[in-house]
Amino acid sequence: MRVGVWLVGARGSVATTALVGAAAVRAGLFEPVGCVTELPGLAAAGLPRIDDLVFGGHDIAATPLTKQAERLAEGGVIPSRLLAALRDELAAADAEIKPGIPSPGCGPAVAAADLARFRERRGLDRVVVINLASTEPPATPYPEHHSLPELERALAAGRAVLPPSSLYAYAAFRSGCAYVDFTPSTGARLPALEQLARAAGLPYAGSDAKTGETLVKSVLAPMFAQRALRVRSWSGTNLLGGGDGATLADPMAAASKRASKGRLLKETLPDPVAEIIHIDQVADMGDWKTAWDHVTFEGFLGVKMTMQFTWQGCDSTLAAPLVIDLARLMSHAHAAGHAGPVAQLAFFFKNPVASAGHGLAEQYAALTAWACPE
Amino acid sequence: MRVGVWLVGARGSVATTALVGAAAVRAGLFEPVGCVTELPGLAAAGLPRIDDLVFGGHDIAATPLTKQAERLAEGGVIPSRLLAALRDELAAADAEIKPGIPSPGCGPAVAAADLARFRERRGLDRVVVINLASTEPPATPYPEHHSLPELERALAAGRAVLPPSSLYAYAAFRSGCAYVDFTPSTGARLPALEQLARAAGLPYAGSDAKTGETLVKSVLAPMFAQRALRVRSWSGTNLLGGGDGATLADPMAAASKRASKGRLLKETLPDPVAEIIHIDQVADMGDWKTAWDHVTFEGFLGVKMTMQFTWQGCDSTLAAPLVIDLARLMSHAHAAGHAGPVAQLAFFFKNPVASAGHGLAEQYAALTAWACPE
């Protein structure tokens, strides 16, 4: 079996780390730490192997992967010794990255053609498209988002009714590929695109992979709820450097991110919580991210208590193995005939499609039950 | 239905807070925040109501409950206005507290007689004995711990083969009561006592209620495991004031506590973890407790990351509602004919009897499935 992984934003930090990491694992240089799909609990699922993955993608940036990898090595994201060891692998991957992001007019057609050629040229059984591009502002609503025929008319007329992430989802579905919203961008989350996915018998998953603060919240919030402790406030400050920080310095993109992050508490805790989420750029921090969360809660006889946590993670390091996981699991969903949103992958996302539950443990149970039914 | 709750260490901070709190809830002055048994998920269990609970107990201290309550009010554990509002209730509860802890010789017989009289005098359907007394050092092993007949011969001969907590468990079982190890002390956790409980058709639960650092670990450790992140070190510093701090300033008692706390990581994480647990007394902190935990973990391509948390809780506030929960649930287990250790109450304990799993979410699922079978 050979599975294509088409990365939108293929020269970005997450994509580059995923590419380098998959190559390093294949070469036996590193164990796949951080890959959920390598856990014993998913061993029986019969997923495609990491060796079976073939990478390609689009990017508007032209910087070669080797250059990006060097930058990541300087920032401590990639061990320097991999640069020499994987030079040929990275050059080969570079050759599969096409320029640009589709524009409203001919864009989807071009993207679909790129996907078709990738599948054919590399002899792939299936292709999973994963959007890793910079977070978009919340999408402007159009009536066409609610009807596939109307959407297609608008696209045919060259009208800009879809943001790039949704044009990609459209192109993916039109060319028979599964699709993953790894970011908070709109992507496949429009009724018309859901209609298309279901009609085409294709799965999609999303959105916004949880790699730090929200991951921790997804276990702490259920803890408070199951202990009947009343959370009164939850304040979070996220300090991000690098590209992610620069994108989220745009208030509109940050709004998408905050909206995505904000669902968890509302849907997990029974009482209203005063929630504050700051997302700040601190250029100096490079690919690293620090989240400080401060929680006040009330216990027996009204006594007020406090919890704080500080998470210091490398965003690309945390996200990259999930890209590999999602490629393997979506290929599995596609092969199994799953059409439409895959609620069972909520484990990976801040803002899970078609799913009400945010508790990580329940999400893990749902994931393994789905992937390895008894 | 009337259920007796016999507290060993009935004048301590946790017991006093539980007594005051139950009275405040009965009087409609406070909602039972922190009581797990009040969650919707346990509504169908048909547990005894908080109003059905009748408190009594033993203590070597003679300080009246009202005095203890005043001290707790000064420390911010109990709202001052409850002191006046519940004066009569506390005086009544005081009358049910008997002096002393059983000594090896006649102790168990005396304790059993106290329990029997309590049940009769107050017309109780069942009595649950809960050990809240100061943590003991790890028990000295004796061959008699492995055989009920031999244990009884030793007790009859007045030999000191059991620590106080185990004498209590023995007395409880002999007088038909369920038993809970709320502390890390040995209590019912001896083969001979398990034999007795099973023979008498009585349930027991324990040990060492998790109210802070370990509670948080019970959700964070599974999070790291399910995300395939390799925890490399987990260092915890616990600063405790008040009575608990004073007890644990004794290195032997602290050893019991550390052993109890240490099981979770070993049994939850696949790789060996360098674990450090400090328990320090800081008299100035009164009933409050601060835990700082520092976790290092490794992700994709060997990158090292860090998480820290600070938990600032009031120990008695966190523990007291669990005393009420365990009284209700153990009465339920007793009524249902459960004999021996109740593995389904692992949710409440650092060192759960007859249970291998430490993940809080799984423990919660097991608790509700047991209490409310479909």
Add this chain to the structure above:
Amino acid sequence: MRVGVWLVGARGSVATTALVGAAAVRAGLFEPVGCVTELPGLAAAGLPRIDDLVFGGHDIAATPLTKQAERLAEGGVIPSRLLAALRDELAAADAEIKPGIPSPGCGPAVAAADLARFRERRGLDRVVVINLASTEPPATPYPEHHSLPELERALAAGRAVLPPSSLYAYAAFRSGCAYVDFTPSTGARLPALEQLARAAGLPYAGSDAKTGETLVKSVLAPMFAQRALRVRSWSGTNLLGGGDGATLADPMAAASKRASKGRLLKETLPDPVAEIIHIDQVADMGDWKTAWDHVTFEGFLGVKMTMQFTWQGCDSTLAAPLVIDLARLMSHAHAAGHAGPVAQLAFFFKNPVASAGHGLAEQYAALTAWACPE
């Protein structure tokens, strides 16, 4: 000697805590912990005693002081037992609080008359006016701010060219009182008012007492500078409850606060620092305040390191003894004939008048050298 302390915002949390505290110290119930003027280093200054202070003030709120004190006792700011012990003292203080804040027209005259009557009625040697009222937005600039005669013409014409805090400073100077800007509001910090103070031979001090985050910054920033470590970013999140939080939820008031807080790093550190300051309201926190600061800095060979701190303080508790300190020290300055801004009190302020240095240790040395010259 008898010194009047006229508090603007006399029923607020800081003022009430100062009043209650001064009374408790006079009654021998508490030691004056937190009063800098009680340190051995200032013993030789011959300051007025705490017993010599007579309190009065203005407030637009009519809630009696005893009511405010009860609220503060519930929030843990004032020990409950003081309420009964100081009932008469508080009632007497209440009688000295006049309604309202001066309006542009007749306001200053009315305020000046209130101050004069207070001095006469209580037989005071001197009066110090301290502004504790809610933080104002940055003042709208007017040309009249630069010339005392023009300012007086505008005031005579009833033109609203001064914010309330500056009307108070004007009234204070006109009636021969020293003035303290305890908040970031404009107060005496206008050229025309400085002219007035100098002409009248009156001292003023300010602005914005440092009681938490900035206090800590005033020792950490010099530490980095003196160790030649390059601070690259300094991110601070301030969570405030209560009245202060509510005021600062107003973006304009928060802007005043942030501007006040922002001077320190710019003037202490040699290299530009990416500084972020969040001020958030968390109603649940009452009079308590939590600041979390995250600092990244660079050392030898470009290695990046990090420091974080969490400050959990009770704002009124920290501010109230400084009110007493400033009353005593400003009476001293007045008696010594100091006219205009008192740069030697920079020790107390985030945004010190007429002073370039922000290092706490240097400020302390300057304070003691001024108060106790050899």
Add this chain to the structure above:
Amino acid sequence: MRVGVWLVGARGSVATTALVGAAAVRAGLFEPVGCVTELPGLAAAGLPRIDDLVFGGHDIAATPLTKQAERLAEGGVIPSRLLAALRDELAAADAEIKPGIPSPGCGPAVAAADLARFRERRGLDRVVVINLASTEPPATPYPEHHSLPELERALAAGRAVLPPSSLYAYAAFRSGCAYVDFTPSTGARLPALEQLARAAGLPYAGSDAKTGETLVKSVLAPMFAQRALRVRSWSGTNLLGGGDGATLADPMAAASKRASKGRLLKETLPDPVAEIIHIDQVADMGDWKTAWDHVTFEGFLGVKMTMQFTWQGCDSTLAAPLVIDLARLMSHAHAAGHAGPVAQLAFFFKNPVASAGHGLAEQYAALTAWACPE
């Protein structure tokens, strides 16, 4: 001017970082960030330049410096690109490192001879010996420590009355070199050695450079004192990896460290403080060190508040520039004829010789006043 810097433990992490760093600064590859002697406040002191320093030393380890530097580069302490750029410099430095640490018998004589040859061979005006070797347990007391003649008799008789660090100090003084105790080891801090230093007209400094937790304490403790806030407890947990952690895993060495760290609070704060200092090895942390400190303090009216900080530093990065600073400053002291302990260098040490003050700001003022008298 040419100044020799003789490092005891010349192949350790701190020494290697200092050597690499000095070479990188000389080569113009890095600015001397972290070097206090490069601050404008010390510019007028006329210190020897970094270019004037010539390194040599002793070590029992034989691993070449280039190897050590590679290890440090992997741990993120030294930028990888310096390895190639400074290969020749490091090889040259390697040639100046002699094997071993002096043994009691002929040791001092051998060491003194090594020092003399180093000075002669490299044409040095002065040599400063700096002890960077692993921390020793507290020294066993001998009567000979109090009298130089008796000490010399004991040494002549081959009696082991001095620990290695003190043998080094003895050898340094005997061969006309200044001496620095960079670690908590005994070194020059014995009356007999002070007699020798004074007699020989040689300066010494120490002990135990402050690079993290104690540095921060040296500004926070004075802050609390100057604000008249009563510190009640100060709990610190230090997590160390690498060699330093391994050494301090020895309880005896940790005892030296704790004693050294413990002076500051006792001598800075007026009230007794419950102080806890944990030093733990966490191998996974490499050259990095994390300190978490938790401080409880009391303010006005007995209200209790809390401060916490987390310091995450690279120990070698913080220590290495201080090695350079101390070499330059001690050469200066030697040239100026300073004999005996140099109290004015307290700024650098946890446990400063001949100095009562621990406040960093006062220490900095004392340093600059001494180095640049007006």
